[in-house]
Amino acid sequence: MLPRPALVSVLVIAAAAAAILVGCATTPSDAQVSAKAAAVLKASFREQGQAKLDRLTQDDTQKTCSEYSGKALPKDIAERIEKGNLATIGWPADGKYLGDWKVGERIAQEGRGMQYSDDPKVAAGANCYACHQLAPQELSYGTIGPSLYQFGKVRGYTEENRKYAYGKIWNAEAYNACTNMPRFGHSGILNAQQVKDVVALLMDPDSPVNK
C-alpha cells in the first residue's frame, strides 16, 4: 500500500485529470447548445417596424415546446403547459361567444398582420385558411391543421362547443400543448370581438363552413 500522503496526491491528480477530460473532451450538452443558440439568435437580428427584439425572448411555453420538438412530450409537462395557458384565457365579459360569421370569414382570409412589413395600424388577420380548410368555396387552403369544414354541424351547435372554439382560438396551448397553432387572443393578434367573429364562422349554422 502507498503511504497516506502519496495516496492522497494520486487521488488529487486523478481527480484533476478527470476534470480536465470532462472539460475538454466532452461535447457541449443539449442545454448548453440551446442557451448558445438563443444568444446567437438575439445577436443576429435587428428590430424592424413593429417587430422588436423582444419577440426573440421565449416564454415558458415557447421554450419548453422548442426543447421537446421532435420528441415525445412528457405528460406532466403537457399538463403544466395546458393548465398555465388555460388560466390566461380572456373569456368574454358578456358570456356570449358568437359574433358575425361574415366578419369572421374576412379575418380567416386575411394573411397580413404582425409582420414587420405590415402596417401596425391595420387590424391583423388570423389567416386561418393558410392552414385549415373552412368554407368549401375557398379552394386555396393549407393542410398544416385539420379541416374545419362543417365544424359546428358535425360537433353540434352547443354552448359547450362555442366556448371550446372561443378558448381554442384565444389560446390553443390550453387544449393541446405544443400545438402548431398560434395563441391569437393571448398574443394580442385578435381581440375578444374578433375571436367571437371567427367562432361564428365555425359555429353559426348560417356560416358557409356548416353548409
Add this chain to the structure above:
Amino acid sequence: MRHHRVSIPVVALVLALATCVVQGQGSTVDEIAKYRAALQDGNPAELWEARGAALWKDKRGPKNASLEPCDLGLGAGKVKGAYAELPRYFADADRVMDLETRIVWCMVTLQGYTEADAKRGPFGGPDRKADMEAYVAFVTSESRGIKMNVGQSHPKEQEAYRLGEKMFYFRGGTHDFACATCHGEDAKRIRLQDLPNLTQKAGAQKAYTTWPAYRVSQGELRSFQWRLNDCFRQQRFPELLFASDASIALTMFLARNANGAPFDAPSIKR
C-alpha cells in the same frame, strides 16, 4: 320506397358536389404544376450569372482589385464546385462561413472595402440590382451538377450544425412559429403552396439544391440569405441580419442535410 326516391337524388347531388370540390382543387394544383413546368423553358437567372462572372473579374474597391484570387474553400481562385462544400470552417478567419459571408471577407481583404460597405444592400429591389446577388448567382452556377458535400470535420463546423438545428426548432414571436412549424412534416402546404419537410433528407435536398432562384413574382434573383431573411419576416420575427452568425448556422444545418444530392441552381420559381 318513397323514402328511397327522395334520398337517392340527394345522395347523388351531395356526391356530385363533393366531386366538384375535389376536382376544383385538383385542377388548381394541376394548373400551378403546368405553370411551373412552363417556367423551366428559360431562366433569367442566366443574366445574373453573366453579370456576376464579369463583376468577379472587375478591379473594384479602394484597392482596385478583383475577386478572382478569393479562396472559397478549395484554394485561391477555385470557384468550380466550391458552393457544394459550403458552409465550411476557414482557418484564416477562424470561423465557419457561408458563401455570402466569405464573399464579404474577400471584398474586405482583397478589395479593401469596410465590412459595413461590403454588407450594404445585399438584396436587389425594383430600383436597384444588388452586386451580391450577381456574385452569388455566378459562384453557385459553378457548382451545378456537383453533389452537395458539406463537412463536419472541424469542431466549429459541428458546433454550427448543432446551433442551426436548435434555431430550426426555436419557437418565438407573436405566433409561436419556428422553422419547424411549416417545415417539419411531410406533404403539408400553406394555402396551395407545398412545403418541403426540411427535417428529412429528401425534402432538405430538394429545397436546398434549388436555391438561389429567379423569382418570377419578384423579377429578382434571390440568394439563400434572402430566403432565410424572408422566412423569418413571415415567421413574425424581427429582421435577420445579413451574413449573421444565426444565418450561417441555419445554412450549415440545411446544407449538410442536403448532402449527396446534385446541386441544381440557380433555378426558377414562381
